[in-house]
Amino acid sequence: MEFINPDVVDLSRFQFALTALYHFMFVPLTLGLTFMLAAMETVYVVTGRQIYKDMAQFWGKLFGINFAIGVATGITMEFEFGTNWSMYSHFFGDMFGTPLAIEGLMAFFMESTFVGLMFFGWDRLSRQAHLAVTYLVALGSNLSALWILIANAGMNMPEGAHFDPETMRMQFESFVDLVFNPDAQAKFVHTSVAGYVSAAMFVMGISAFYLLRGQHRQFAARSFRMAALFGIISTVAVITLGDVLGRLDYEKQPTKIAAIEGLWHTSNPPFEPWIVAALPDDAKQENHYEIGVPLVLTPLITHTFDQPITGMHELEDQAGPRIRSGIDAVAALRRYGVTHSGTDLAQFSAHEQDMGYGLLATRHAPGQDVTAIPADQVDDVVRATQPDILPNVFVTFWSFRLMVFLSLWFFALFAISAYLSLKRRLERSRLLLKLCMWSIPLPILATEFGWITAEAGRQPWTVFGWLPTFLSASSHGMSYMVFSLIGFVLLYSVFIAAELYLMFKFARLGPDHDSMEPHAPAAPMVSAFDMRPMAS
Amino acid sequence: MTKLLRLAGLAVVLVVSLLFAVFVGDQGPWYFAWVIGTVMIILISGAGAIMLDAQSSLSPDGEI
Ligand code: HEM
Numbered sequence: 001m002e003f004i005n006p007d008v009v010d011l012s013r014f015q016f017a018l019t020a021l022y023h024f025m026f027v028p029l030t031l032g033l034t035f036m037l038a039a040m041e042t043v044y045v046v047t048g049r050q051i052y053k054d055m056a057q058f059w060g061k062l063f064g065i066n067f068a069i070g071v072a073t074g075i076t077m078e079f080e081f082g083t084n085w086s087m088y089s090h091f092f093g094d095m096f097g098t099p100l101a102i103e104g105l106m107a108f109f110m111e112s113t114f115v116g117l118m119f120f121g122w123d124r125l126s127r128q129a130h131l132a133v134t135y136l137v138a139l140g141s142n143l144s145a146l147w148i149l150i151a152n153a154g155m156n157m158p159e160g161a162h163f164d165p166e167t168m169r170m171q172f173e174s175f176v177d178l179v180f181n182p183d184a185q186a187k188f189v190h191t192s193v194a195g196y197v198s199a200a201m202f203v204m205g206i207s208a209f210y211l212l213r214g215q216h217r218q219f220a221a222r223s224f225r226m227a228a229l230f231g232i233i234s235t236v237a238v239i240t241l242g243d244v245l246g247r248l249d250y251e252k253q254p255t256k257i258a259a260i261e262g263l264w265h266t267s268n269p270p271f272e273p274w275i276v277a278a279l280p281d282d283a284k285q286e287n288h289y290e291i292g293v294p295l296v297l298t299p300l301i302t303h304t305f306d307q308p309i310t311g312m313h314e315l316e317d318q319a320g321p322r323i324r325s326g327i328d329a330v331a332a333l334r335r336y337g338v339t340h341s342g343t344d345l346a347q348f349s350a351h352e353q354d355m356g357y358g359l360l361a362t363r364h365a366p367g368q369d370v371t372a373i374p375a376d377q378v379d380d381v382v383r384a385t386q387p388d389i390l391p392n393v394f395v396t397f398w399s400f401r402l403m404v405f406l407s408l409w410f411f412a413l414f415a416i417s418a419y420l421s422l423k424r425r426l427e428r429s430r431l432l433l434k435l436c437m438w439s440i441p442l443p444i445l446a447t448e449f450g451w452i453t454a455e456a457g458r459q460p461w462t463v464f465g466w467l468p469t470f471l472s473a474s475s476h477g478m479s480y481m482v483f484s485l486i487g488f489v490l491l492y493s494v495f496i497a498a499e500l501y502l503m504f505k506f507a508r509l510g511p512d513h514d515s516m517e518p519h520a521p522a523a524p525m526v527s528a529f530d531m532r533p534m535a536s
Numbered sequence: 537m538t539k540l541l542r543l544a545g546l547a548v549v550l551v552v553s554l555l556f557a558v559f560v561g562d563q564g565p566w567y568f569a570w571v572i573g574t575v576m577i578i579l580i581s582g583a584g585a586i587m588l589d590a591q592s593s594l595s596p597d598g599e600i
Contacts, residue, residue: 039578043585052585176563185566192570196577211600218592221600222585230581237573244566422584424591427599 004368004470011481012084012473015488017455019077021448022492026070026499028447031145031192032199033063034138036230037118040223041134045127055223056134057122058511059203064119065502069495071112076488078104084481088462088472094172095161096151103147111140145195146188153184155463156454157252163355163466165336165348170463183248187454190241193234194450197410198443200231204417205440206507208433211426216510225421231414239407243300249457250301250309253464255389256457258312259396261297262287265311269298272309277401280393285312312393316386323382325351326358331371356466361385363470391459399452406446413439 037056044052078100081089089096114136121130154161160177161170172178204227210220249257257263262280263272264287273292280287301309310318329351336344351358358370364384366372373381417436420426426433458464462472561568592598 035574035578036581039581040585042578043582046582047586047589049589180563180567182566185564189566189570189573193573196574217600221592222588225584225588226581229584230577233573233577233580237577241566418584422587424599 004363004473005475005478006470007478008476008481009470009473011478011485012476013469015084015481015485016077016080018485019073019080019488019492020451020455022488022496023070023073023077024448024451025444025496026066026073027145028195028198028444029066029202030063030070030141031195032197032234033059033066033202034134034141035196036199036203036227037063038131038134038138039226039230041131043226045131051219051222053122054219054511058219059223060118061506062202062206062503064115065499065506067115069499073492073495084474084476085462085472086474088467091169091467091472092155092463093169095154095158095170095178098172098175099147099151099154099178103144103151107140107143107147111137111144114140142192142195145192149187149191150179150181150184152454153181153187154178155461156187156458157181157183157248158463158466159183163352165333165345168333168337170466183245183252186241186244186248190238190245190450191447193237193241194443194447196234197231197238198447200227200234200414201410201436201443202440203227204231204414205437208436209507210510212430212433212437219511221421221426224417224426228414228418228421231410232418235407235410235414239411242404242407246301247303253457254310255312255315255391256396257301258310258315259391259393259457260400260453261301261309262290262393262397263297263309263311264313266314267297267309267311269302269308270295270305272297274300275397278397280397282390282393285387312390316389319357319386319389320382322354322357323361323385324378326354326356327361327370327373327378327381328358329355330358330362334371356461356463356468357385357389359471360388360460360468363388363468388460391457396453396457399449399456403446403449403453406442406449409439410443410446 037060040052040059041056043049044056081096081100114133117125117133118130118137121133125133158170159181160174161172163169164171178184203223207220207224207227210216211224246257246260249260262275262278264285271294273294274296275287275290275292278287278290278292297309298305298307329348332344332348332351333355335341336348348355361373361381362368362370364381366374366377370381413432413435416432417426420429420432460468460470462469557568560571
């Protein structure tokens with residue numbers, strides 16, 4: 001039997017996390033900007049006013065930079081499943097491969113085909129046809145995200161598959177269950193709408209920059225207003241779907257929700273406080289410096305006033321019998337692989353639902369083999385495995401909180417911006433305009449925190465409850481992992497640098513021409529914060 | 537004739553939309569909410585821009 005090198009597993013995890021974090025810097029803008037372009041172009045087609053065409057073309061140019069660089073970062077990740085996570089791919093490939101293939105064949109091709117037409121078709125297509133193309137690009141990019149998130153939901157809350165002891169892998173069962181998995185639905189809408197928030201902040205922030213400088217005023221005012229309205233509704237939607245995800249975690253991933261809330265002991269409804277801030281200590285299994293708001297946690301998570309939320313200590317206790325039963329499952333499966341006897345299969349079936357917990361125990365078994373555990377040491381192995389069922393609480397707790405705190409900031413910023421834009425009092429609110437500008441990267445940061453919450457909180461599993469992460473990696477050498485990691489870091493850093501350089505350059509240049517104020521300087525205006533008149 | 541064809545085309549779109557709404561609304565309520573919500577977000581942000589056009593034509597030199 002081949003031994004698992006924990007350093008290789010850690011490096012594989014680190015590499016995947018890093019490439020995904022890089023990739024996720026580009027994704028939200030693509031998801032959201034395409035629909036913002038569609039909105040601008042819709043107004044152009046309806047009103048026939050040139051300024052909306054200019055808007056669609058200018059923001060389209062910035063979208064193009066993001067799209068071109070972002071695509072490259074996504075492709076490597078699809079290969080990583082095969083190269084670095086071959087055990088996972090064997091175990092879950094039947095299930096995971098389906099949405100991934102559909103994503104590549106349908107959504108990605110659709111998006112890529114129409115993106116060319118969107119850029120080069122302005123003079124070749126009718127207005128309506130071009131608008132249809134823009135909508136197809138938006139749909140294509142969001143459908144790409146849909147299939148990836150369906151695959152990811154399958155890992156978090158496996159539905160539509162069963163384990164087959166003959167093939168030793170999860171066998172795909174139901175396409176409908178896979179696609180309509182409630183977790184997939186909520187993840188998709190939450191992530192897609194997080195993209196809308198990111199794009200809205202991007203457009204609003206750059207427009208604020210023009211307004212602060214008194215440049216492209218009409219162009220910036222319209223872009224700002226559309227973005228502020230787009231952003232405020234999207235923020236409400238992202239918060240609503242965040243609540244749905246939390247509730248699903250409560251039902252299906254109790255360890256994740258307990259870690260998210262830093263809940264070491266089962267809650268005491270309805271008084272349990274929602275912990276606003278604390279320093280969770282994973283080693284001592286307790287929180288330091290807790291600050292909480294009483295009565296909030298129970299209704300927030302369970303949507304009731306009387307249902308308890310199981311704490312991490314109690315979850316560890318509950319895992320004990322499952323680990324023991326899982327060890328029996330793995331042992332029976334081993335025997336069945338050799339004998340193919342009905343008795344062994346029946347024994348396996350009796351413990352099948354706990355197989356993942358048995359696999360989790362292999363790390364503590366002599367020679368990483370649970371069948372080799374002497375009878376008098378089973379209790380020790382079970383005890384050693386119990387804390388392994390928990391994710392890293394500090395990371396999960398804080399990534400979640402940062403995402404939530406940022407969403408409250410977005411809500412306030414978009415609401416005030418939309419109000420002042422509707423009242424036409426933007427230009428005197430220079431502080432607000434500056435805040436909008438500096439907030440451009442924040443939704444992307446919130447997206448990264450969201451992804452960390454979801455994926456760090458899923459640990460120690462790649463397929464929740466079925467396959468532990470440390471059994472999922474390929475058996476590479478250390479040097480291979482270090483070399484490829486350095487390669488990715490260098491390559492992706494170049495991508496980020498190129499993106500930032502091009503974005504800054506083209507955003508500074510602004511739209512090609514101002515259709516509403518061709519030559520005239522903007523009227524001098526006086527700001528409440530800055531009493532100097534602004535120049536055009 | 538073209539009018540008739542256009543009407544038939546619109547009727548087909550309507551029927552497909554209804555079937556989509558019934559099936560997806562039932563099986564995947566959040567997917568359905570995403571479709572409706574995205575359309576709503578686009579329409580409201582577009583309406584905001586058109587409202588700004590109206591506001592600017594009333595006071596062209598005003599603040600933005
Ligand atoms: C009050 C506000 C929010 C709440 C309650 C919330 C809740 C959550 C929860 C519980 C998860 C983990 C889902 C899982 O278990 O897989 C999550 C993931 C995520 N969140 Fe949020 N969120 C909020 C705001 C935001 C904002 C503002 C953004 C970005 C602009 C964002 C982006 C994400 C992303 C990208 C994920 C990963 C999606 C996934 O794979 O599950 N969230 N959110």
